[in-house]
Amino acid sequence: MKKIAIIGAGMIGRAWAIVFAKKFKQVVLYDTDHKAIENSILQLSITTQELYKLGLLNDEPNIFIKKISVTNNLKKAIENVDYIQECGPENLEIKKDIFSKLDSIVDKSVAIGSSTSGIKASIFSEGLNHPERFLVVHPVNPPSLVPLVEIVPSEFTDKKIVEFVSGLMNKIEQKPIVVKKEIDGFILNRLQGALLNEAFKLVSMGYVDSYDLDKTVKYGLGLRWSFMGPMETIDLNAPGGISDYAKRYGPIYQNVASELEVKEWNESFYHKVEFEQRQIRSLDDNISRQKWRDKRLMALAKHKKESDKLFGE
Amino acid sequence: MKKIAIIGAGMIGRAWAIVFAKKFKQVVLYDTDHKAIENSILQLSITTQELYKLGLLNDEPNIFIKKISVTNNLKKAIENVDYIQECGPENLEIKKDIFSKLDSIVDKSVAIGSSTSGIKASIFSEGLNHPERFLVVHPVNPPSLVPLVEIVPSEFTDKKIVEFVSGLMNKIEQKPIVVKKEIDGFILNRLQGALLNEAFKLVSMGYVDSYDLDKTVKYGLGLRWSFMGPMETIDLNAPGGISDYAKRYGPIYQNVASELEVKEWNESFYHKVEFEQRQIRSLDDNISRQKWRDKRLMALAKHKKESDKLFGE
Numbered sequence: 001m002k003k004i005a006i007i008g009a010g011m012i013g014r015a016w017a018i019v020f021a022k023k024f025k026q027v028v029l030y031d032t033d034h035k036a037i038e039n040s041i042l043q044l045s046i047t048t049q050e051l052y053k054l055g056l057l058n059d060e061p062n063i064f065i066k067k068i069s070v071t072n073n074l075k076k077a078i079e080n081v082d083y084i085q086e087c088g089p090e091n092l093e094i095k096k097d098i099f100s101k102l103d104s105i106v107d108k109s110v111a112i113g114s115s116t117s118g119i120k121a122s123i124f125s126e127g128l129n130h131p132e133r134f135l136v137v138h139p140v141n142p143p144s145l146v147p148l149v150e151i152v153p154s155e156f157t158d159k160k161i162v163e164f165v166s167g168l169m170n171k172i173e174q175k176p177i178v179v180k181k182e183i184d185g186f187i188l189n190r191l192q193g194a195l196l197n198e199a200f201k202l203v204s205m206g207y208v209d210s211y212d213l214d215k216t217v218k219y220g221l222g223l224r225w226s227f228m229g230p231m232e233t234i235d236l237n238a239p240g241g242i243s244d245y246a247k248r249y250g251p252i253y254q255n256v257a258s259e260l261e262v263k264e265w266n267e268s269f270y271h272k273v274e275f276e277q278r279q280i281r282s283l284d285d286n287i288s289r290q291k292w293r294d295k296r297l298m299a300l301a302k303h304k305k306e307s308d309k310l311f312g313e
Numbered sequence: 314m315k316k317i318a319i320i321g322a323g324m325i326g327r328a329w330a331i332v333f334a335k336k337f338k339q340v341v342l343y344d345t346d347h348k349a350i351e352n353s354i355l356q357l358s359i360t361t362q363e364l365y366k367l368g369l370l371n372d373e374p375n376i377f378i379k380k381i382s383v384t385n386n387l388k389k390a391i392e393n394v395d396y397i398q399e400c401g402p403e404n405l406e407i408k409k410d411i412f413s414k415l416d417s418i419v420d421k422s423v424a425i426g427s428s429t430s431g432i433k434a435s436i437f438s439e440g441l442n443h444p445e446r447f448l449v450v451h452p453v454n455p456p457s458l459v460p461l462v463e464i465v466p467s468e469f470t471d472k473k474i475v476e477f478v479s480g481l482m483n484k485i486e487q488k489p490i491v492v493k494k495e496i497d498g499f500i501l502n503r504l505q506g507a508l509l510n511e512a513f514k515l516v517s518m519g520y521v522d523s524y525d526l527d528k529t530v531k532y533g534l535g536l537r538w539s540f541m542g543p544m545e546t547i548d549l550n551a552p553g554g555i556s557d558y559a560k561r562y563g564p565i566y567q568n569v570a571s572e573l574e575v576k577e578w579n580e581s582f583y584h585k586v587e588f589e590q591r592q593i594r595s596l597d598d599n600i601s602r603q604k605w606r607d608k609r610l611m612a613l614a615k616h617k618k619e620s621d622k623l624f625g626e
Contacts, residue, residue, distance in 0.1 A: 140534075146533055146536050147532045148529060148534075177528050177529055180519060181519065181520050183515075184569060185569050187529045190569050191512060191526075192534055193565070193570065194507045194508050195504050195507050195543060197507065197567075198504055198506075199504060202496075202503065206493060207496050207500070208491075209493075210544045212490035212492075212500070214542020214545050215488055215490050216490055217538050218540055218542050220453045220488075220501050221461075222535055222538030223539055224606070226535040226539035227535075227609050228531055228606065229523075230508060230526070230530055231516075231526060231590060236599055240596065241590060242586050243583060243584075246578050246583040249502075250578030250579075250583075252506070254510075254578045255497060256507070258575050262567065262570045264567060265567045267556070269563075270556055270563075274555040274556045277554060278554070281548075283552075283554055286548065290549050292625065293549055299616070299620045300536060303613070303616040306612075307616075
């Protein structure tokens with residue numbers, strides 16, 4: 001395997017390009033938009049230098065970046081390609097257009113993964129000639145720093161394609177999971193959604209303000225979860241493991257869930273959080289805070305790499 | 314302020330002792346059980362040495378440990394004390410006994426906090442002479458590595474006592490939050506419970522196995538949450554902040570929550586997770602895995618401290 005094509009040179013596409021270029025000699029980033037192409041060259045150069053400084057890139061940036069080319073020529077992009085990662089806009093019609101085109105010009109043996117966070121493969125691949133090679137390959141942004149990838153096949157996806165993409169993700173040192181049946185929100189956003197629903201409820205009903213709610217996670221709940229999952233966490237928190245934990249605390253959690261009346265995500269539900277967040281930062285300040293977040297993510301990635309070596313995963 | 318008394322020399326009591334001894338010259342750990350007392354002296358020595366090695370303790374262990382004394386003499390323990398942290402068994406009758414005794418012999422101006430994770434202050438302080446000085450001060454285990462503290466006053470608790478305990482927690486470099494109205498599970502366990510309910514549902518219904526579920530958090534969701542709360546996370550994930558995010562993704566999350574039928578935490582709900590966890594580790598192996606977890610937590614605490622300095626909190 002030699003060549004990867006990425007469709008869409010936006011934020012996600014560029015991040016995928018860096019991830020693939022760590023293990024592949026030829027990564028082609030395709031976009032129709034001239035500005036996106038120009039911007040991507042600049043952004044790739046900035047990001048690779050930052051990653052290199054932190055020891056998260058083996059090659060020197062100048063050498064590394066030569067493995068990534070950018071083009072607006074689709075035929076050139078997909079020529080002799082081994083895998084295609086689609087990163088177009090989150091819009092069903094646009095995705096269907098792209099996939100229909102790819103399906104007709106790319107050899108049918110080539111797997112095509114979509115970065116979509118919300119559209120099921122059974123929906124975007126419906127009516128295509130080769131739905132068996134299409135599936136969702138959903139990264140977390142940015143995949144260069146957050147390695148989880150959700151692989152979500154449709155019922156039509158060939159099992160060999162799922163295995164191939166899992167192997168590919170492992171090869172580029174991402175952490176793939178396989179979702180066994182299609183479900184709205186896949187796994188990550190369902191877990192996030194469950195916590196967010198409870199969080200908004202607690203703030204909107206006046207049990208806690210949103211600053212203290214955030215502290216609860218970043219100084220409490222989120223620490224273990226950055227290196228252990230929630231299941232391993234509770235397994236280690238009772239002498240008899242999961243079932244012991246479930247017997248001890250299950251009644252409380254069940255009770256909490258039963259009380260969890262589903263609220264509509266309307267203005268009254270999020271107004272208080274929005275108001276409180278704007279007391280700390282203006283929307284303009286969010287830009288620099290995003291840069292701060294990415295630096296912290298880089299430092300955390302480096303720390304996790306070192307801790308994995310030192311103590312094991 | 315000079316002296317802190319801790320009632321109960323178990324795991325939580327010992328961890329509190331270390332946290333308080335970072336800023337107080339005199340920390341007295343009280344227990345009625347001889348074995349607990351002996352064991353605590355050994356364990357404190359081990360833990361302080363580990364923390365020192367990682368740069369998480371300013372004094373040398375031999376000097377540091379002199380600030381903590383252990384006794385089975387309650388009168389001696391509470392003499393001239395400035396604050397009392399209760400860490401007895403999680404049993405209402407036992408706690409009521411302890412608090413009734415403390416209430417009658419400790420000067421009424423002294424605040425008394427309970428480490429309980431589940432019993433409300435309005436319940437355990439009912440009928441006492443001075444319910445206004447009692448409140449929940451719930452740590453995460455171990456507080457020396459996970460700094461969040463949930464302060465949960467009852468409706469009887471004096472506001473000055475809440476302020477005093479918040480200030481005290483800040484002084485010893487813990488991260489306190491104040492829960493404004495009593496609620497089952499407080500905040501942390503409600504958030505954890507919401508995520509666990511969804512997680513068990515997804516595994517028991519066959520959408521994902523428990524290994525992949527854990528990966529979703531430890532390689533994905535948990536990374537940002539180890540240094541940002543969930544509210545800041547979504548505020549930075551849409552150009553227009555929280556309300557923009559809520560408009561974009563609210564319908565999906567609301568849908569996810571509506572589908573979330575509450576399941577009973579019975580065997581069929583947790584059997585699959587338990588079975589799968591036991592394929593990776595026997596219950597005996599959980600002991601060494603707990604040690605691994607604590608080392609990772611220490612390394613993470615050190616990393617966070619460094620990143621706070623380098624990039625800001």
